[in-house]
Amino acid sequence: MASAAYPQPVHPRPAIELHEASVVFGSGDAAVTALTPTTLRMERGDFLALVGPSGCGKSTILRLVSNLIKPSSGQVLLGGRDAAAKEMRIGMAFQNPTMLPWLTIEKNVMLPLKIVEPFKRSFQRDRKGAYRDRVHALLEQVGLRDFANHFPWQLSGGMLQRANLCRALIHDPDLLLLDEPFGALDQFTREELWQTLQDLYLDRKPTVLLVTHDLREAGFLARRICVMSARPGRIISDKAVMLPQPRDIGVIYTPDFVEMTQGLRELIAQVRK
Amino acid sequence: MKDNVKIRIMSLSLIVGFFLMWEVLCIMLQVSDLILPRPSEIAVTLWTRFPVLWPHILQTLYATLTGFALGVIIGVSIGVLIGTSRVAYGVAYPLLVGFSSIPKVAVVPILVLWFGSGTTPAILTAMIICVFPIVVNIATGLATTEPDLEDVLKTLGASTREVLWNVGLPRTMPYFFASLKVAITLSFVGAVLSETVASNRGIGNVMMTASSNFQVSLVFAGLFILALMGVALYAFFSFLEARVTGWATRGKDIAVT
Ligand SMILES: Nc1ncnc2c1ncn2[C@@H]1O[C@H](COP(=O)(O)OP(=O)(O)O)[C@@H](O)[C@H]1O
Numbered sequence: 001m002a003s004a005a006y007p008q009p010v011h012p013r014p015a016i017e018l019h020e021a022s023v024v025f026g027s028g029d030a031a032v033t034a035l036t037p038t039t040l041r042m043e044r045g046d047f048l049a050l051v052g053p054s055g056c057g058k059s060t061i062l063r064l065v066s067n068l069i070k071p072s073s074g075q076v077l078l079g080g081r082d083a084a085a086k087e088m089r090i091g092m093a094f095q096n097p098t099m100l101p102w103l104t105i106e107k108n109v110m111l112p113l114k115i116v117e118p119f120k121r122s123f124q125r126d127r128k129g130a131y132r133d134r135v136h137a138l139l140e141q142v143g144l145r146d147f148a149n150h151f152p153w154q155l156s157g158g159m160l161q162r163a164n165l166c167r168a169l170i171h172d173p174d175l176l177l178l179d180e181p182f183g184a185l186d187q188f189t190r191e192e193l194w195q196t197l198q199d200l201y202l203d204r205k206p207t208v209l210l211v212t213h214d215l216r217e218a219g220f221l222a223r224r225i226c227v228m229s230a231r232p233g234r235i236i237s238d239k240a241v242m243l244p245q246p247r248d249i250g251v252i253y254t255p256d257f258v259e260m261t262q263g264l265r266e267l268i269a270q271v272r273k
Numbered sequence: 274m275k276d277n278v279k280i281r282i283m284s285l286s287l288i289v290g291f292f293l294m295w296e297v298l299c300i301m302l303q304v305s306d307l308i309l310p311r312p313s314e315i316a317v318t319l320w321t322r323f324p325v326l327w328p329h330i331l332q333t334l335y336a337t338l339t340g341f342a343l344g345v346i347i348g349v350s351i352g353v354l355i356g357t358s359r360v361a362y363g364v365a366y367p368l369l370v371g372f373s374s375i376p377k378v379a380v381v382p383i384l385v386l387w388f389g390s391g392t393t394p395a396i397l398t399a400m401i402i403c404v405f406p407i408v409v410n411i412a413t414g415l416a417t418t419e420p421d422l423e424d425v426l427k428t429l430g431a432s433t434r435e436v437l438w439n440v441g442l443p444r445t446m447p448y449f450f451a452s453l454k455v456a457i458t459l460s461f462v463g464a465v466l467s468e469t470v471a472s473n474r475g476i477g478n479v480m481m482t483a484s485s486n487f488q489v490s491l492v493f494a495g496l497f498i499l500a501l502m503g504v505a506l507y508a509f510f511s512f513l514e515a516r517v518t519g520w521a522t523r524g525k526d527i528a529v530t
């Protein structure tokens with residue numbers, strides 16, 4: 001919490017900094033360049049959508065930021081320190097909700113609290129009390145309160161993806177990484193989840209990096225959109241979305257919005273040729 | 274539900290019909306009871322000799338379960354080791370395959386050579402014979418953890434042990450319990466086999482002795498007991514499987530054997 005007595009540092013380090021970071025898999029003739037040297041900077045609390053054709057290196061950027069892989073060259077900094085230093089707490093969600101089938105939704109969502117400090121320390125004591133309340137409050141927020149004791153196979157795809165968002169947020173991450181989270185959902189469900197995600201974001205203000213192919217999704221949710229070219233990927237456009245938040249779902253049919261997504265679409269079509 | 278009951282009744286009648294047929298054919302064709310005794314004769318032998326048979330039943334059960342328990346401990350340890358490490362998997366796999374393709378019966382003479390005849394070779398045969406299916410199922414279960422989920426957990430800072438404990442092992446449970454059903458049956462076969470060749474106790478030995486004394490209906494009584502024990506052991510582990518891993522068994526059998 002920022003307060004008057006203890007002002008925030010004047011220049012807090014950005015949440016994410018990629019300095020000419022590249023990723024090459026394999027070596028010699030078999031080398032595959034997954035990411036050409038890329039520079040990207042993201043402020044704390046920002047919401048950035050990364051769009052681009054498949055195979056251009058979007059997931060690779062997420063994997064760099066989450067320190068699952070190391071850059072072959074260049075630097076990846078989180079909060080001003082090397083990604084390996086775990087300076088920031090990270091939550092992550094993929095297209096596949098990967099709920100554990102033998103646990104209830106409540107216990108699935110609680111899993112990060114069992115693993116991440118400082119929650120882990122008192123997990124045994126709080127799992128039936130404070131942590132359960134915390135999980136229930138979050139489930140309530142996404143409309144899953146009544147499903148806390150259901151098993152994953154009893155829920156629809158959209159509900160599972162809500163639970164997945166809860167699992168990614170339960171430990172109050174500073175940084176939320178989403179890799180095409182709504183890619184497998186139908187249009188109606190997807191739009192509902194956009195609103196859920198927008199509410200969660202505005203409520204908690206983590207730094208969000210969202211990978212998506214869906215230009216409307218990017219436009220509706222993000223404050224900034226980066227477009228990548230086809231493999232080997234480069235960031236070819238980096239634009240702010242000038243719409244105030246919270247946005248209403250109707251916004252995607254307004255002329256300004258349509259014009260913006262149309263512009264992005266043409267840009268991507270051009271670089272694919 | 275109704276169909277289920279119908280099938281139960283029909284399979285029960287099939288069993289009863291089988292024994293009736295056996296009885297009737299033996300009488301009609303005047304089969305000597307030195308070749309194939311009638312079920313009624315076998316039942317009488319079972320009843321009258323039961324006090325003598327009982328300690329042997331316990332002995333066979335003891336050898337089977339002890340060997341099985343040891344086999345489970347060893348099988349789980351090896352399975353976890355090679356299922357969690359790609360290197361260990363690659364290195365150990367050829368040896369395991371070679372080992373598994375030996376007919377386990379062939380090790381009985383070696384065990385007798387080392388340990389003499391008696392309970393020890395029976396236990397060890399039961400153990401050796403059930404290790405491999407457990408190893409394979411544990412290793413398979415562990416190796417099928419979803420990469421996405423592993424990424425989520427690693428990003429949270431989970432250690433390898435935490436991933437194994439929270440995801441790997443629970444996911445492996447259905448494979449493990451399915452393999453237990455197979456393993457207990459194999460252990461039982463192994464124990465009886467070793468008793469037949471090299472022991473003076475256990476149902477296997479009773480049958481061997483009775484056979485050399487031409488006590489044919491006692492041989493068949495032994496066979497009956499083995500059949501019942503086999504069914505009971507299998508049923509017990511099936512029941513356990515259904516109880517423990519109900520979340521995974523919505524209608525399919527996933528054991529790798
Ligand atoms: N582990 C890997 N080994 C070899 N090549 C990889 C690996 N991971 C990704 N790649 C390649 O790197 C490129 C970028 O992948 P990715 O970042 O997953 O793309 P996307 O933008 O679709 O998420 C792809 O061409 C892919 O084939």
Ligand SMILES: [Mg+2]
Nearest residue numbers: 058059060179
């Ligand atoms: Mg991808």
